[in-house]
Amino acid sequence: MAELPSSIRKVIESFERLPGVGPKSAARLAFYLLATPKSFVEEFAQTILTMKATIKKCRQCFGVAEAEVCDICSDPKRNQRQICIVERALDVIAFERAGGFGGVYHVLGGVINPLDHVGPEDLTIEALLNRVEKLRQLEGVIEVVIATNPTMEGEATALYIKDQLNRRFGELVGKVIKITRIGSGLPMGADVEYADQATLSRALEGRREL
């Protein structure tokens, strides 16, 4: 069997390291770039490098930002006292696309996952507590909406954050500081017949009066 030139093999290996790209897609992507005009490929590489050079983590919410503080955190129309906690910066985009949320975000940077050696100290939980502490010194109710994924790790992380808020703010929780969890149940357009048990139980638990 003839070997691929090493420069192509390296590109395929690079693509394979990206999430959701298997060996076959990686090869297809590499050969696509080979057949594509040089100007597009150079632009492609350049946009990636530019992004990497210009995007920082927002100092307040750890989402993506072009300045020290991101557009959402610095928007005066946003309610700074309503903080939606998400796992990843990409989740912020998902909520923004859905629309309807007028508060701000807090990006954890992942979830607690002992198997992957991710502990609470690897996430931005301490920064969240300090953020709430600062808000508490001003008047008004604070709402912390925990929007980690409804997976085992996401649920455990949600409980851990609730615990930490309770430990730090004690009796303020439930009065000045409201902790909520995003709803879980059947996704829109789903079919009860095909839903798994855990989702159905959650849907029942989360039933609301019509």
Added chain:
Amino acid sequence: MAELPSSIRKVIESFERLPGVGPKSAARLAFYLLATPKSFVEEFAQTILTMKATIKKCRQCFGVAEAEVCDICSDPKRNQRQICIVERALDVIAFERAGGFGGVYHVLGGVINPLDHVGPEDLTIEALLNRVEKLRQLEGVIEVVIATNPTMEGEATALYIKDQLNRRFGELVGKVIKITRIGSGLPMGADVEYADQATLSRALEGRREL
């Protein structure tokens, strides 16, 4: 809805232009690169640019090459008189992975497809005819294995190539110049019950004595 920083949007748009990458995967890839060490991203961009700078089209077969002529065409152990015609350079890799083919290749660069405005003159068919012409001046049988995909366009292109060979080499075809087409039928591991009609008809037509 808050907008994404433009440098991220540009990366997402670049990824979306790649084959098989939809808007969601494109966003996931962009955010993956954002969260990844700068050194990896720089290496990623660099390997792509290096590939683009070092890889040429083989002068003989139009496959990928680091020199004027590719490793397969310049391999003295390969039978230069057995030419497997494929649509894309990636198809060469597929055949090489499968192993067992000791000849050389000819990459068409696509298939005849009027809807996409791809005519025979956009492919390397003329170069193929010249290649066969040169081989014909030496002693021995030439085999042209047409391995375009068994799609409508691939079949039409196969017939067109056969026609052109007939027109150019007349009565040599079938004697000195053998034209073959790769087998088509049920793929290994498939199930007759679930096969489509066209595949089943082809499998019957292509039956062989055991």
